[in-house]
Amino acid sequence: MTVSPTLDKRFREAAAAAGLLDVAYDLAETPIGTLLVATTERGLCRISFDPQPDREAEWLAQAFGVKVLRAAKPIDPVRRQLDEYFEGTRTSFELPVDLRQSAPFSRTVLEKLARVPYGEVTTYGALARAADRPQAARAVGTVMNRNPIPIVLPCHRVVGSNGSLVGYGGGLERKEKLLKLEGALANTLI
Amino acid sequence: MMVLVSVPPFESFYEEHRNAVLGELRRLVGSQAAEDAYQETFLRALRAYGRLRNADNLRAWVLTIARRVAVDHHRRREAQPAPAEPSRDARPAYAELGELADGLPRKERAAVVLRYGYDLSYAAIGAALGSSEDAARQAASSGVRRLRRRMQ
Numbered sequence: 509m510t511v512s513p514t515l516d517k518r519f520r521e522a523a524a525a526a527g528l529l530d531v532a533y534d535l536a537e538t539p540i541g542t543l544l545v546a547t548t549e550r551g552l553c554r555i556s557f558d559p560q561p562d563r564e565a566e567w568l569a570q571a572f573g574v575k576v577l578r579a580a581k582p583i584d585p586v587r588r589q590l591d592e593y594f595e596g597t598r599t600s601f602e603l604p605v606d607l608r609q610s611a612p613f614s615r616t617v618l619e620k621l622a623r624v625p626y627g628e629v630t631t632y633g634a635l636a637r638a639a640d641r642p643q644a645a646r647a648v649g650t651v652m653n654r655n656p657i658p659i660v661l662p663c664h665r666v667v668g669s670n671g672s673l674v675g676y677g678g679g680l681e682r683k684e685k686l687l688k689l690e691g692a693l694a695n696t697l698i
Numbered sequence: 699m700m701v702l703v704s705v706p707p708f709e710s711f712y713e714e715h716r717n718a719v720l721g722e723l724r725r726l727v728g729s730q731a732a733e734d735a736y737q738e739t740f741l742r743a744l745r746a747y748g749r750l751r752n753a754d755n756l757r758a759w760v761l762t763i764a765r766r767v768a769v770d771h772h773r774r775r776e777a778q779p780a781p782a783e784p785s786r787d788a789r790p791a792y793a794e795l796g797e798l799a800d801g802l803p804r805k806e807r808a809a810v811v812l813r814y815g816y817d818l819s820y821a822a823i824g825a826a827l828g829s830s831e832d833a834a835r836q837a838a839s840s841g842v843r844r845l846r847r848r849m850q
Contacts, residue, residue: 511716511717515736518816518817519740522826523741526741528741528744528745569705569706574747576708577712
């Protein structure tokens, strides 16, 4: 007995509309690949590259609660803003984020990161200073590497003090593409 | 020693058991009523899911819920003739509805959207809201009344 796509969709959307989910997620197609996007009642909580949905669902369940379900509609606002960003018509995201699973230091750094404007780059050291931990450039690097919401929290805008791209959770090629899209690469040494 | 199997994400649970649930419901209430009963079963399961402490025999658990839903379905049919539903044409389009219902109290909003947007039965809506079928019907109708007043 196979459940029809219509019946399946109706349940998924109804579950979300009733406010019963801890996390809703779906896949989104972008020029830098398929992303898995997840939201809670509080906001966007996860964007991942090259996702393995089963593993992601496990992680989301551990972090936010077991009522994790794939549903398209709750993700629509994020999908729309990502489309606009990749079309070049959006330079900042207007999306609440849910960072409750991040440790306090990570959260502070990610909040500072969110203020780095479109088309500009900063350094790990500068971000450490902004977070009142001038010695913690390396730790900031780790926070960037584990950024739960890349693109929207723009860790691609953080480079080494000599201008080198250094690293990116989604691969350097993607970091380069994002900076190119934003017109920020001309100012950077590769 | 008891080995506790940790509860999987609802997504994996749902994917694994949905076909069996639909099969059981078709057998118990017929294929027409099975679709509503399916919604109701999984909404009830979802409400209770966060309280599960281990994952022993989730199939048996969800089939028990499905059987209870089927029993309720038969009871309802014996108790009263199905009330006349408003015609499909009288329903507001879904897209409008979401925005329109935004300012309603949470429960009324959910009831209105689930009823007129997703075409769920009041029994299924009750399951989603953790209340009875009657309470769901009341929430939807007071939501609609509130919307009407606002639009005047």
